[in-house]
Amino acid sequence: MGDQKLVDKTIHPLGGVSALQGLTWAQAQAAFNGFFLIGKYKGAPASLDITTLVEPLVLAEQLHILGILDGREEDYDLQTVSIPVGAAANAIVNGSLTVPSGEVWFVNAVRMTLPADAGGSPTANWHCSLWADRAATPSSFGQPFHAAGINFTPGGGVQDDEFCHPANWWGVTNKPWMLRLPAGTVVTMVVVNAGAIATAQMDCTLQLFGYVGKLLVP
Numbered sequence: 001m002g003d004q005k006l007v008d009k010t011i012h013p014l015g016g017v018s019a020l021q022g023l024t025w026a027q028a029q030a031a032f033n034g035f036f037l038i039g040k041y042k043g044a045p046a047s048l049d050i051t052t053l054v055e056p057l058v059l060a061e062q063l064h065i066l067g068i069l070d071g072r073e074e075d076y077d078l079q080t081v082s083i084p085v086g087a088a089a090n091a092i093v094n095g096s097l098t099v100p101s102g103e104v105w106f107v108n109a110v111r112m113t114l115p116a117d118a119g120g121s122p123t124a125n126w127h128c129s130l131w132a133d134r135a136a137t138p139s140s141f142g143q144p145f146h147a148a149g150i151n152f153t154p155g156g157g158v159q160d161d162e163f164c165h166p167a168n169w170w171g172v173t174n175k176p177w178m179l180r181l182p183a184g185t186v187v188t189m190v191v192v193n194a195g196a197i198a199t200a201q202m203d204c205t206l207q208l209f210g211y212v213g214k215l216l217v218p
Helices: 025-031 057-061
Strands: 038-041 044-047 067-070 078-083 091-098 104-114 121-128 157-162 179-182 186-194 202-213
Touching (some): 078 186, 104 186
Antiparallel strands (some): 078 202, 104 179, 104 202
8 A cells, every 4th residue: 555645733822813904805815724603694695794693792781780780989970060160151070980991781761960050050061072072063972862961940850861671761862772882982971150150069869770791892
């Protein structure tokens, strides 16, 4: 019998994965030999987008409650924004909450609590950094949730913006799904002292309600 050629069947790590970063699909095909998983979509060949396999993990993230969000902890899920004594009419103050690294938050309600007027009158709105602001002069905080700020002149009040089913039945601006906030997302409350000079400090609060999920999709 003649000599037999040995075939190396050792399993090696996929060393080319990091090299694919930053390449287009066409560039990856041209640069690497091998097999690409393709299928048929609407009668035409199509390559598999791995993103479509990862996105369902967002549903799995919601099955793990790893922490409670209920507006109890200052600078975590509670932010107090104060209009100081003597603040001029139309003076603006703001405060933010940031989702910590390594966490994903599922929010079912955002609450703004505004005090009674004290000379001035607090008008508030909240913004999310995930949302691009398409206004003529866009906010650096992201798109505001309300088209116009909320004002409870003169007695103060509570504004709940809810994200659950059937929240949109209770208010047309509510949304039927929980608000997913990945790590690094910033929620900012902007308060304007409308009307007149503030004769006393007015403490406004921003609270997030929901829970910390299990981060599976960065």
